[in-house]
Amino acid sequence: MKELELKYGCNPNQKPAKIFMQQGELPVTVLCGRPGYINFLDALNAWQLVKELKETTGLPAAASFKHVSPAGAALGLPLSDTMKKICFVEEMELTPLASAYARARGADRMSSFGDWIALSDECDEATARIIAKEVSDGIIAPGYSEAALAVLKTKKKGAYNIVAIDPAYCPAPIEHKDVFGVTFEQGRNNLAITGEMLRQVVTKNKTLTEEQRRDLLVALITLKYTQSNSVCYAKDGQAIGIGAGQQSRIHCTRLAGSKADIWHLRQHPKVLALQFKEGLGRANRDNAIDVYLSDDYEDVLGDDVWQNTFAVRPEPLTREEKKAYLADVTGVALGSDAFFPFGDNIERAHRSGVTCIVQPGGSIRDDNVIETCDKYGIAMAFCGLRLFHH
Incomplete structure (x- = not known):
């Protein structure tokens, strides 16, 4: 199939709407429902994110997308009893893939309401049963077990959007986008994010544990598919606070930090x-x-x-109690899609328990940012890679 008619464009008045291929066949198949324009923007961005997380870490991955940015992204690591409770999966079977989605959904449950889901692996029944209990618009995955598909097809009275994608699909190296009748062209951002990007540690503290390196990579890969400006806090193999689409870097840091604080306070x-x-x-x-x-x-x-x-x-739960609880938070990783222009971002990050950072570097005030990190013993790597996404 070379083209697929959509329900409508960004808004119901924007018709007709479709997705199509200039050459070859579409890499997606709609198994149920009728996805719209924004659904597919979320689906294709979210699929790239989980595919890259899986390729980089070797672990199953899941993402919860809303309006072309992730509300959460996570690896399939085991959940503690507390995490099971705040993710509402205490009594449910948890495979690695199910754990990944429970974590992704649990990062920012308010923002994930009505999300689009992406899974790196074939959707199994355990994951489908978690999804069945959540308010969601649709899902994209490389495949579905028969049992999982049967569960998902019961959502929305049989109208839930279920999309399968060819995992072997590789897009053309040049991409195009039309804005106001003008066509833009650029090379696709296909540079793989790897641990090599964490080698240039510029602070006095130069120690990055394996867990910190993993979380910094989760943050960077999440940012690669988040609308800029963006900042991501990560811990235990998942994003816990994402600030997307802000005009100011400090506002990204504050927004993401407040979400990370809420994630921690849910465990109070x-x-x-x-x-x-x-x-x-x-x-x-x-x-x-x-x-x-x-x-x-x-x-x-x-x-x-x-x-x-x-x-x-x-x-x-008083303000003083919240402040005291958050004062004990530590071990949080932070990534930024562009350089930090001022040390105030580090001050705000420190308040949310950040102990390691990755950012491109290149600001005329890098010395001030490094000095602020050294003040708190934070390890910071310059990856040299800007990750703007629009």
Whole structure:
């Protein structure tokens, strides 16, 4: 098949819409549903991300995409009991691929609502059963087991978007894009991200553990497919905070840092002890946790709201308690798709437990950025590679 008609373009008024190949056959097959324009933008970007994560690490990978940027990306590493709880998979079977998606979805559950999913490997039944419980628009994977396909086809009354992609597909080295009737052309960004890019450590602390190197690579590969400007915090083989599409680097760092802080605070004993009304859906639980973690929690969560949400009215998590809990966070990796122009980015990263950083380098204030890292004993590598993505 050389072309595929889409439901509509970016918006319902933008018709007709289709995807097509100038040469050869489309590498994708729609097994269920009718994906739209944005669905395929998410699908093709997300597939590249998980494919590269798998190629670089050798581990199954998953991504949760929203509006052409990842809300989460992760490797298929085992989950602790606490992680199982915050990802809502305590009683579920977890294969490595299922663990990867549980982690990817759990990175930023608010942003992942209605996500597009990408899997590096054939979707198995365990992964499909997790997806079945989440609000999602669609999925792309190199294949599906019969059992997984049967589970996924029950979503959205049989209209869930399920796309298979040829894992051997390799696009042309030159890509094109039309904007306002003008065609842009450039070489595809096919430079592989590897551990060699972490060799130039420019700080006094030059030690990068294997776990730190893995997490820095996860951050870089995630950034490669994130709308710029972008910054990614990573820990334990997954992205835990992504700041995408910001005009200012410090705003990227703050946004991603606040998301990483929320990811950590979801593991606070008071959050883990929250008792919800029986039958309350996952999305409502996510909203309630988000409100509970806000500084104006008691003002926002009035009597009628908490009575409809919680089985027992929760004890507030004070600003001081949150600050004390986050002060103990450490071992977080940070990647940036372009150089840090000022040391304020490092100051903000340090507050979220960052102990290692990778960035291209090349700012006229590199010395100030390195000095700020040295102030906190942070190891920082210059990869020399800018990763703008638009």
